[in-house]
Amino acid sequence: MIPSMQHSYDLASVQATRHKVLRNTYWLLALSMIPTVLGAFIGVTMQLPMLHGGMGFLLFLAIAFGFMFAIEKTKESGIGVAVLLGFTFFMGLMLTPLLRHTLGYSNGGSLIMTAFGGTACVFAVMASIATVSKRDFSGLGSWLFAGVIVLLLAMVANIFLHMAVLQIVISIMAVGIFSAFILFDVQRIVNGGETNYISATLSIYLDVYNIFTHLLSLLGIAGGSRD
Template sequence: MQNVHHFGSAVATDNALIRNRVLRNTYWLLALSMIPTVLGAAIGVMFGVPIPRGFLGALLFMGIAFGFFYAIEKNKDSGLGVALLLGFTFFMGLMLTPLLQRTLGFANGGTLIMTAFGGTGAIFASLAAYATVTKRDFSMMGKWLFAAVIILVLASIANVFLGMSALSIVISVLVIAVFSAYILFDVQQIVNGGETNYISATLALYLDVYNIFTALLNLLGLAGDRE
């Protein structure tokens, strides 16, 4: 009986070590993924890279993004997966070009961008820390959050045609709420051993952070637009 007890505690220790390693590798790769994102954004703004707008632009973006998702998932157990993830984050940086150009058109554009960046960092750090230590179970939120994302995507596509700033504000607020909840869900998946691949984990958290940043910047830009 004692041997069984020792074996059980050894397995628990091994599982905890694996989870800690996945979490550590995920945070490292997430930090690293910010470099291609900033590089892509800088190139986009400096060279005025034309980003297709409207419905066709949204379709093209989704096609490329889902192509990356598929390729990253297929190669998540190799170094190629890391390279593809970093390529995807460069592409996502480029996609920030129109939003950054619009924001930089304001007198305080640089400040707005840094405020959004700082706000995103604070949201991520506090929610990730909470998800790591809390005993609350967020696993049940998964399907509700996925449904919320589908609704937000449809609302965003509709607003491409409607162009309503009020709807844009509502969408941005909901995006921040939904992807903040996703941070709790995704970090806890790693902590509880539900996600054991750090490349997949990084992709999920990167999308959470990216969406919160763009929604915050959109809100700050809309506020700046009204002043």
Template sequence: MQFENLQTPAASYAPARNRVLRNTYMLLGLSMIPTVLGAMIGVRTGFSFFAGSPMIGFLAFLAIAFGFFYGIQRFKNSGVGVALLLGFTLFMGLMLSGILRYTLHFSNGAELIALAAGGTGAIFVTMAGIATVSKRDFSNLGKFLFAGMILVLLASLANIFLALPALTIAVSVLCVAIFSAYILYDVQQVVNGGETNYVIATLQIYLDVYNVFVHLLSLLGIFGGNRD
């Protein structure tokens, strides 16, 4: 009786999963370069999608973003998908410039941005670490997180017209919590083999990290911004 070559499904799939996770992390790190570049260009040029009509700007942003999503999904198995993903992160860097300019108006603005970046990094490392080592299945979180995301999207749209400070704070707190949990969910999807394409995995995790940073920076600006 011979037992060599006997492998469990989990063991046989492990190398492929590790490769997807490694490529995802590498591409995620690479995506930060065009994000920072786009943010620098936006800050220097005063770029804003929302200077005229916030609603029209929001709809234009959605149209461009979903155009990128379609292209990335269609070409996810080729270098074109990677190029589109990096183009999308450049675009998102431009979109980031508005909150960066606002924060830099504070005398401690640079410190707040660094603190938000550090906090986002800590959240990512913690959630990704839990997703990698935990034996618990977090896949059932998906439907609840999606419902929460729809809720905050509707609240954000309403606040364009209401401009309520309390609602702004509530939305940012919820977004930090929801997208932190999404990091856990999306990383574990790769670890467990639920997502096998590293381009799509990178897009999902990038959006999680991006939203955590934006809303954490917003909260830091509200509660820690120094106008002196």
């Protein structure tokens, strides 16, 4: 085969593989929303008790990281999909306190839908930019990781401080950081840096989940009505 033809064939094959990973990631991401909604529905309607305070937060992190470790260990098989969906169900349950609080407002339902729509818009815009832009966003990785560490420390501090202003700052930071993470994570797939669609889905799911929760928190603070 002529070298130039071989190169073109190899390039087309690589692009096809990356497109398949991206397509499978989006399909699995959409599927992961079903157990998330189911978990949230069960948590709210059955009024399941949720852990609060510092110990509750640490237990949540332990379970969440346990799930993520299991997902990474099983990502090369269909079991990884099942574990991922189990994780998204758990994360749906963890929405219970925020959803209960929001539904306590007279306009709680509309706030939830606004947060959902806003999250969808942020995802669509950032994913589109990551897909078509020629700019390299890989340099964001270390900065975003540092931002997440600062965010976690601020969240732990506010468990004890209960400062409304700090909560607003945390939520604004989180929306910005995880919006940028969508750019980073989607472009990693497009550029071939991530070749496993289960791992890719986990990363983007966490981005979307955090944007939704912190956007909903901001909407509740700014526009929640008790009338």
